[in-house]
Amino acid sequence: MRPPLRRPARPAALAAVAAAAAAAAGAAVLLPAGAPAGAPAPPDGLPRTAVEASPGSCGRGWDRPHPGRQVFDVRNTSSDATEVYLTDAATGALLGEIEGLAPGVTRPLQAVLGRGSYAFRCLPDDADAVTGPTVRVAAGPRTGGPAVLPVTVHDLIPPAIAYQARVAAGLDRLTGKVAALRAAVDRGDTAAARSAWLDAHLAYARLGAAYGAFGDLGEAVDGLAEGRPLGVRDPAFTGFHRIEHGLWHGEPAAALRGPVRRLADDVAALRRHWADTRMDPADLGVRAHEITEDTLRLDLSGRTDHGSGSVLDTARARLDGTAEVLGLLRPLLVRRDPGLPGTERWLDRTRRDLDAVRPVRPGGPRPLPGALPAGRRERLEADFGALAERLAAVAAVCDPRRTS
Template structure:
């Protein structure tokens, strides 16, 4: 009997080990870069995430620009969020076990919730007290110079929200027909409009947790009842290679995206929000998604990242119309940083498309993460320049 099957298994295991090592190395690199970017910033509070809770579960800080150090003391990758109702004000995700990460957030007085690791864990309480710094920040933003960008971004949200719903309808129809190849192609297409509006969609935690949860953040992983939305359908189509049992998930995704579309139309857009969205999304890509990957089963991460950069680029372009007359140097820096990231993605293309993410080397992931980190740093400079007048 030939030993070819045994050799195939050996090489498959070896390849998987190499990919795991590459992913770990890229994650380490991004963590180091994040540490370098935040070095010298003294944390206002340290939050330790265990398997079941935050420590402490309640804390108080003065309003203003606050720095939090998040320590993962659990055995799972975790995320930490500050929430105002269902709205995510700031987040850090994919913090590996034993690692720590820094989050900087501009906070106004009020009482907020803290998401502590797994989505099923109880939420903590963050109390923000009045301060001169918070009062000054609240008075710095004026509306007049942002009216055009805010109006244009609302139109963009409506258009991409419509596209997200219509592509989800096509996905639902392919699943209902039992056409695996068509459903896989429809799933890949359905991801793109959502990724373009994800900077704001991520802020709507109730819908984001239904539309885009990762199995890693759920107690029972792929078998968890909370595993819904895009990645649940991805798991069925690409890991299990079937459309069977996916129609209820496709129907739910379509319903949730219709709700998201309606919420986007009604969302309160203001200058502070417009200024914060692209920097936070760019940092999330750099620190979490690019090093570890996002689409674990389909492997089309680069298509997703390119769509995310489109959405970030739209926001950056709107903000550049405000910053250019005030600080031409910052405008030039922003354009150059965005061009660098777009160039990185273009260089990864093979023909008309992107390769599977498993084929992207540790060095390529690290380079993209580093340039995204640099872009986030430039975007972080905008509030001090165009958030005051």
């Protein structure tokens, strides 16, 4: 069964943005945004500044600004947990952040500062944001470390609405393809049913970023036998992979009519459910990363294969879904993610390398990843692994942050 999606924790997420920005700039420095509570101070020899974080004293203690890489030991002196941002005062871009700083706790925030104006911003739970005094660094390099303009939920609403409409259209197409599969099974045409199954399953895989919003219906439509008490014989094993197992393991068409009818009913319910669903806008960036990670972990390992050998085709369909999400988010990313051109090039590279090992003729032999020459398989795994890392920066940029 597919595990639930995971949203990256904020400090790790901003570190991913810093890594992408540093890579784009050719820098070798990766900047962690904040260390875990209680972590010992690293013996890095960096200059340190003690800073308070509370509604009445946000940024207090930073009265001797200087350029370069440095550490701010941020202490929450209030009675409520707070988020802390170090911002470029002129643009509002974030150079570092600490999420969930508990009362009385001190955590380090590392940053590289160039010439410019900076300010701490404290965002207590259940209270308005407070911006501390502006501090000017007058000397040093012209620019500092990686910084990213924050994205708000409001920014993400238009692409989320556009994506919901595209998924609705995709579910309409999926319904028609499942009907074709059902017709082939009903007339006992196994060859036509196999072709229709692949067509329908790839249509589902292209929905990409939506699958995490499908809930139990998504599991019913595309769940795996893996982890079920009775495996492929488990009554709860339904959907595409149940039918795949039957079609490619000699099960008579008559025995598949029930599972196909159940699939058609579940897809129809999913279509109705989606009409009333409001996808969380914050999920778009996370889904793009997680789909690629799942493709590497499940499809390229062969774990999702139940006989058809079509996992490479499925991986290609999921890349299409990832590209669609990235295209919708692109207007937000252009000004925020300096690694975006590299991510788009890497997506194209992954497509090309995957297409080079997929069958060129419908119905042709479909190799499982494990049967590929070692060099080809390793290249694919490297492609998807690097793409997942780059998309982690997308997830970090698109993780909405408070502005008030």
